[in-house]
Amino acid sequence: MTATAENNSFQATGIPDMPGGVLGGGDRPPAVRMYEMLYSSLVSQLLVAVADIGLADELTAGRRPVRELAAATGAHPGALYRVMRALASTGVFAEVEPEVFEHTPLSRTLCSDEQGSMRDVARYVGLPARQQAFANVSHSLRTGEPAFDHVHGKSWWEYFGEHRELATLFNRAMGTMSRRINSEVLEHYDFGGVRHLVDVGGGQGHLVSLIAQRYPDLTAVVYDLPRVVPEAREVIQGAGLEDRVRCEGGDFLERVPGGGDLYVVSWTLHDWDDADAERMLANIGRAMEPGGTLLVIDEVPPSNNSPHFGKFEDIVMLTLLRGHIRTEDELVPLFRRAGLRISEIRSTPSPTSVIVAHHM
Incomplete structure (x- = not known):
């Protein structure tokens, strides 16, 4: 198995140091650096x-x-x-x-x-409901429970289900990140030979659009909650791919469309706790054709002290949801319990890695 990269920290050259010294400049006294980090x-x-x-x-x-x-x-x-x-x-x-x-x-x-x-990502980060949760991250620190639920009296997903305009902004922001991250993933995995791809939790369909445009013989399904399907259809139609890409609504914790020889889960696994993540993976395993492949695109931080964006994304999960960013040592048994075997973890220039898995 390929070791997880330890060099996905963001280093800058020739740009003044950010407050907190996160881009270098470690020559200042510890108290000064701490003061900067607090601001x-x-x-x-x-x-x-x-x-x-x-x-x-x-x-x-x-x-x-x-x-x-x-x-x-x-x-x-x-x-x-x-x-x-x-x-x-x-x-x-x-x-x-x-x-x-x-x-x-x-x-x-x-x-x-x-x-x-x-x-859109900046505007999403600034959503008052989100910021209120982070202002109460001490609740998560004390209890291990999402501060968002504590502040708003409902889960992240329930809140977005009731505030469609915020859900749309969230989906646009995630679409931006999807295009950025997945364009790099395309350079690190060959989709040639794939007949039918199923993007589980595919959001607005940006990943499938990128893949289908590059591989004209491939057909695909974008699978996400019914409320997201109209937005995905708009993206797919805008790319002129409606003859090869179908958008389907459903809940991947209940079922996953069958018939795919390649399943993809992009930037989604980390949203769920181990029980639900295992459930999703098991549903994919049952739906996937014999000999099929599962790609999970997610952050896989190193277990040591090396800097990695995923370690801070994990705090987002702690504060807003119930999932977490998993190391390789945590991913392997999770996949095994779902009846899947990780065969490789490929690093990319972004903080994400491509996790390749098959049936046991």
Whole structure:
């Protein structure tokens, strides 16, 4: 079995250190670094704020004075300058003349029309219901239970079922991450020879669209909750793939469509606790044709102290849901209990890995 990569930390070169020293700069005294780390959440809050007002879109034509940007976005000029100055110190925007800013590669990711735009992700991270849960993460620390349930009196999924506009934003944000992550996965797995693919928990269908466009002989099913199906159909139709890709609604904890020689679970397994994750995997195993393959795309952090984004994504799971990010040592017995055998774990340049499994 391929060992999980230990080098998926994000290192930057030539960019000033982020608050908290997460990109380097370990030469400062521990107390100073701790002080910075305690304030590091301000970076996220500011990114959410500028994403909300569409600031990055106003710089697509080139550098502009703060006063023009403030007028275009409805911001206070003095406050906007202070926010952009702070973000520029992290490599997001650049002050090229006094109170005149232009884009950097990082700030361009917040443009609405940029390929790989992260604007919806930023707006999702800033959802008040989500932030309220993280403000109460101490509840999760004390009890091991989701702070979201404690704050809102219902689960994450129940809340989104009642707030469709937030669910749509969540799905768009996950679609953005899916396109970014899965485009790299395509470079690390050959789908040639696959006849029928089933994407379990396929969301809006972005992964299937990418695969089907590259492999024209393949047919596929995007399988997710019924409320997600209309959004998936829109994506599939927009890609001109409705003759080869079908969207089906259902609950993968109850059943999974049969007939696939390849099943894919992308960025979903970590949402569920061991009992439900085992149940989903077992349903896939029962539906999968003999000799079929299961690909699980997920973070697989190392067990040692090496930095890995998955270790912080695991705190998101602790706070919002009941799942967790699993190491290789945790994944192997989970798959075995579901009647599946992990044959390989392939690292990618992103924090995610491709877990390849078959019937026992």
